[in-house]
Amino acid sequence: MSKLALLVLTLTGASMAEDLLSPSDTVFGGQLTGGNFQVGMNGFAAGANNWPGGEAPLNALDGVGQKYLNFAEFNTGIVVTPGIGPSVATSLKLWAANDAPERDPASYEIYGTNAVLGNGPFPVSSFVLITSGDLALPGSRNPGGGATLNDANLQVVEFNGNGTAYTSYMIIFPTVKNAGSANSMQIAEIQLDGSVGLLGDFDGDGLSDDYENANGLDANDDGTVGESSPGAMDGPNGALGDPDGDGLSNTEERDLGTDPQDEDSDQDGLTDGVETRTGVWVSEFDTGTDPRNPDSDDDTLLDGVENPSLAFDPGNPTSQPGTNPNLEDTDGDTVSDGEEVLVGRNPTFTDPLPPTIFMPGDTILGGSITNNRFEIGNPGGGEGINSWPANEGPEFAIDGVGQKYLNFAEFNSGVLVTPSGGLSVANSMTLWTANDAIPRDPASYELYGTTSDVSGAGPFDLDQFTLISSGDLALPDSRNQGANADLDEANSQNVFFSNSEAYTSYLIVFPTVKNSASANSMQIAEIQLGGEFGPGTPLRFEIEGLGDDLIFTFESQPGKVYDILTSSDPENEPNPSLWEVWQENINATPPENVETFLRPSDPNRFFVLVEKVAPAFFTEDFENGAEGWTTSVNDVVGATLWELGSPNASTGPLSGADGSGNAFTTNIGKYEPESDIALRSPVIDLTAEGLTEATLSFQQFRDADGFGDRGNVRVLRSADLSELFAFDADLTAFDVEWTDFTVPLPASAIGETIVIEFQFISDDTADDFSGWSIDNVEINVQ
Template structure:
């Protein structure tokens, strides 16, 4: 597959192909990131699928929010309690609207946030967060999620930072319990509730067009990584080959770049870290300590599956890399690339071509 790509890239790249070593392997850990926060933060429940449907005790009535990821709720139960576990009941359709992560906060302040606001009118304490895998079955109650918490709060805020791919988020019932086993009646039954849309990362990608597609070695019109977060979208990759010194980055434009030319990156910033990665897919990618390696403008080619490179000095080995693309060509709905590699050897423009010129001079001298 690389041969196809390098042929499209022209002579300069072809010269270097034999020397370059991609430190990334297909299937390596890769997540989509964007440090930008979602711009609108406007929670919009549908007219009948309002937030109170989460707490009516009816598994067939749901809360549906067209604000998508980042939406959630603030619930004030009839009595304060120490939340120690929760369950969620899936909506009656559309599994791609199911949350795939949660954040739970508590407060004992009076609630001053407005309905459908960002829910930041109070001082909140993060109690628990993490991934959640809801049942594929519709209208089904999830397994009990324990929460390590001994503090009683008068209100709770729950945010769903990611979902299964839809631009909508829905949950039929959210039940909270003052015991870790999820037994008894939900303490949230008939809670007073507000719909909210908290600021979360702008990163969002179609299920199939995920960052794994950018490092799978496949350069084809039917395979790309696309991020609706547009500018500043990028990815974090942890090469399974271990710590490595990246000195060249190569990008291939998407297979429909001629139809969507605005999707190609026109600048980059590359960071490295030796921290374990705790950022998650479609997050801000800021949970680790990152060292700046290189950055600059990129001349994006206009064709489909066309490659372009950045060569930069770097002598430090890192176990993970983060690349952000601060700008894209513009005018499109998303950032898209077909493939992305990081190579260990400086590329060719400087090193190889200078070497060839030097060789030419030596040959001339010998004549």
């Protein structure tokens, strides 16, 4: 056949729009769900993918008024293979059914495919979206049964931009006119119009001229130009050509809907040829992904970075997460891969986000830590007082909506919660920002647990609590709405931590806020702990005998120490917690310890393992002097010193913290003007392997002039005394008793040997105050 004869035939055929669907076509009714068109069945179940026997999918193609109805309602439709063969659809016709206009489709999607179809389900990835949009079917009705279709009840949708021939079509109706009153989707008749066969194809290569012109291919070259050998016809412009070098021919690119001039049509980092649309990863050369979707599994990670053949790289998780691009949740722990990478978790290790522990209505007390006790606050009060507005009390921190909890104490304020679910193990915390005033957001946290009875009005000694976790916070500046507005995850921060101990109550304290200079309080919209109810998972504790030795292997965690308790007569010593301490304060070597001890001489001996919070890494209460501490005077007057002893002044403290005999105080209780003095700790070594966090705490009594005097806590590198970070002790506040100051040390201090400096600077006015007093300095590490 000559090219001229072919041109005449295709132009003649293209000049007439034909009906493409007929009653004899193969048709399936169903619903689009989970990436597949699921074929339905006869039935009357409300909300299910089924239809009455007299209103089956075939009625949508029968040429008369009898309708097709699907009780699934949303995303319902048909998949049809026209008996006429390949066709190019350019318009859609829809006739309204006989009743209930609320059931009429309100939107549509039309897909085409050249894949060989079976009996379903049909993956959406095997189809190409041709067109979609809204519908406005007339309110007039076609009679049902064998009545003739009335074009007054018809809507026509034109999409003349399609130039690709397909062998099968999927027509979906995502929505109906009134979902509130409709119980199904219904349509009297569906028809596609267009042309049978291919559009004009001047060079006879099987690609329509419209397709070639639209995609930068030469419509006059059948692949002869540039062919690999005479007669191969695999040049870049023909059906077998591959101008972008992605391994797909131009015909394959047309059928897939990909760009024949771009090796990576969806810009996901994978060439189109390796994205095989099977939904199954085989290798880097057969990824199973969709070449038209940069994120085939909708987990927010590009297909090109997901490669299950490469192990998860914790140092570079965003470019090598080790995940499967066809699975939203590779490890099956109910958390999407993208979410796990975002919060720093391993998306290839099963570790689900825990259920929540706090519920609205749980017993909750607001307050602040003072003198090593959690003091309960009250409604009312004002700035600097452990109190809150009546409509911003602690109960709003666990109410599940946007209303906030605010405490005017600002520093070391928080909540004590006793969950109604009983004993629980917490291993994550989520905090939501309040509705205004970013400076009031918490900047650090401490989480404690206890099994002690904390009912009543308090106060509650911190000694009865165990520190579970602490650290810095970085809450987003975006705000949650207040009152009863829903909480927005975009305005929250997740904190994950290792914990295996179960507690009945939790104390959450926020030592610092984002900007203490401009904040007058601490505020938080919502606090939630994640974990599980129950006694938790016992520590793994194994014992092996080897000659005269016993080898103990057990799980261990940073910031913990371990005791091994023993008994030779557990029947008469039924409480293991009271057994003899055999080995004490064994330092952790995470993730496990292997310890060897000489076997006891007893023929039978029983052991239990007890996990405890490690004692302070560094501690000084000054009751036995101040070994290694130094003081200096940096002003020209020299009238004020840091002095160790029992404070004695007309204002301020009359003893050390907790009634002790010693503390460091400015002039033992009466400082002078124009001073600049420093109190420095011994060198503190934070270079130990595995150390990741450190927290400084001390007790202070602030009794300066309230406006011109300053107190700074400086973290210095010991080698050159250069400043790594500084904290403002806020000497504008007046204390009436010793108060706690706790702050995480900056990341720059980890891996260094440091010195802690307390710097006091007074202005040029004479004041009759005691100044600043310091006691009970500690550093705790994890």
